[in-house]
Amino acid sequence: MRILIVHNRYQHAGGEDTVCDAEFELLRSAGHDVERLIFDNHEISGRMQAARTALLTPYNPRSRRLLARSIAGFAPDIVHVHNWFPLASPAIFDACAAHGVPVVWTLHNFRVTCVNALLFRNGRICEDCLGRSPVAGILHRCYRGSLGGSAIVAATEMLHAALGTWAHKVDRFIALNSFARDKFIQAGLPRERIVVKPNFLPDPGPPRDEPRAGALYIGRLSVEKGVDTLIQAWQRMPMALTIVGTGPEEPKLRKMAGKNPNIHFAGHCTHDAIASMLLRAQLLVVPSLWYENFPMVIVEALAHGVPALVSSGGALAQIVTDGVDGWHFAMGDAADLARVVRRLLETPSLLSAASTQARRRYEQDLTPVASLRQLEAIYAAARPHVQMR
Structure with a gap:
């Protein structure tokens, strides 16, 4: 298959970046034709750039154009999104829809229903906005303690729920476990399109038979x-x-x-x-x-x-x-x-x-073999008429 991976890197590398890179290498090693379009939060420098990014978080036309250009040049069978926040924005899903390319989106966090993406506030679990309006996330300044930043993230959630972006422009969602899948269903994502696929790791080899402590x-x-x-x-x-x-x-x-x-x-x-x-x-x-x-x-x-x-x-x-x-x-x-x-x-x-x-x-x-088998099945389900080579 021809697979285009889209990812917005954070300024501090984390698990999402690791998973994105690992799946890219996994798919390439299996013989698939894979390219990446990477947005990087290191581009956000200075107050003017930060303000501009915030205003464009709900919908960034430039990101849509960049993805449209990548789709036109690469002609992918599938676009696999890992993270769109904040530079890529959900505008990328419109680019895929306009070109008729199916989309798979790995839900690494709870951004679709929670302003801080964690379902966590003031030291405890918080589900105040789960499946409901994110107004509470604004009132509690859940995004980095900022009223303006929280309003921008909440506006993004509400806009794309209203536009049907999640409901109509994503062919398969990947939840990392069944507990998260249940939470995403509560948030309003279509149950029949959410599949579970855990993360994986290249095999470090069998553990050595040595004393362990601590x-x-x-x-x-x-x-x-x-x-x-x-x-x-x-x-x-x-x-x-x-x-x-x-x-x-x-x-x-x-x-x-x-x-x-x-x-x-x-x-x-x-x-x-x-x-x-x-x-x-x-x-x-x-x-x-x-x-x-x-x-x-x-x-x-x-x-x-x-x-x-x-x-x-x-x-x-x-x-x-x-x-x-x-x-x-x-x-x-x-x-x-x-x-x-x-x-x-x-x-x-x-x-x-x-x-x-x-x-x-x-x-x-949790091996590469297991993950590859799952990924290929998810892509096939998202676009069943595309045959695996």
């Missing part, structure tokens, strides 16, 4: 990630914890940890360094307070045979099976998190068995 947290140090819950749980824990990452909560979290000898802040680490840590770790902890979609760090942990201890709210409880390839604890409950870790320390065989199951889960569902 727990890891890997991710941004921000409120929704729940790292404060993790540190509270670890105050009297006889197990080493390494916290990898940086973010706005770092000073507060370091203060909370105090001089606890079992808590180490590693800061930003390279991918190779993280892979090396996963090879030696017993446990990954994901204490998120929001509805994570499908964190790449969990995929990587499973691939390395590291079971995950995750908060029980949202999709994480579906991604990790309690007592099989990991465990659950009550979201935001430090005492419950500590209870589960103590149980694992008292019964080391649980960690060993879950390590085997973690690697097995990766091999069954």
Whole structure:
């Protein structure tokens, strides 16, 4: 197939960028003809450019023209959108419709129904705008604390819901898990066009048979990630914890940890360094307070045979099976998190068995082969008369 991938990169690289790049390489390696049209938020520099971007977020004619030009030159069978916010704008869907090219859109976040895309506000889950008007998102300044910015994002959601952009100009939506799919259905997206396909990771190879010790947290140090819950749980824990990452909560979290000898802040680490840590770790902890979609760090942990201890709210409880390839604890409950870790320390065989199951889960569902098979099926369903070569 001829596949055109469209993606708006953020200024700080994240999981969406990683998935987009990985799928591009996966499709090319399988023999498909793949091109990319990339919009980059690094282009937004200075107040004038930021103001112009904000005004054009609901509909950017320039982005529509750029995509129309790419479609005319490449003649794709499918356009696969990963992110349109904010530079690309939903105008890109009109370009596809005008050229009669089917569209697949991976829903990496909840932007279609939530101003901050997280369904999270003031330290808790928030569904005030789910399937309803996003006016609450404006009143609460949910986009970066800005009234104007929140109004722009809300206007974008309302405009394209009213125009039928989501209902009529996207042939298949990809949700990363069934929990998210249910939320998107509640938001009003057409049930019959939402399919589930998890993220994947190139195989790092079977885990080495070496001693493992300690727990890891890997991710941004921000409120929704729940790292404060993790540190509270670890105050009297006889197990080493390494916290990898940086973010706005770092000073507060370091203060909370105090001089606890079992808590180490590693800061930003390279991918190779993280892979090396996963090879030696017993446990990954994901204490998120929001509805994570499908964190790449969990995929990587499973691939390395590291079971995950995750908060029980949202999709994480579906991604990790309690007592099989990991465990659950009550979201935001430090005492419950500590209870589960103590149980694992008292019964080391649980960690060993879950390590085997973690690697097995990766091999069954999260490999490049599995992802390619799913992607090709989704493209075929979006445009059934196009035959796979």
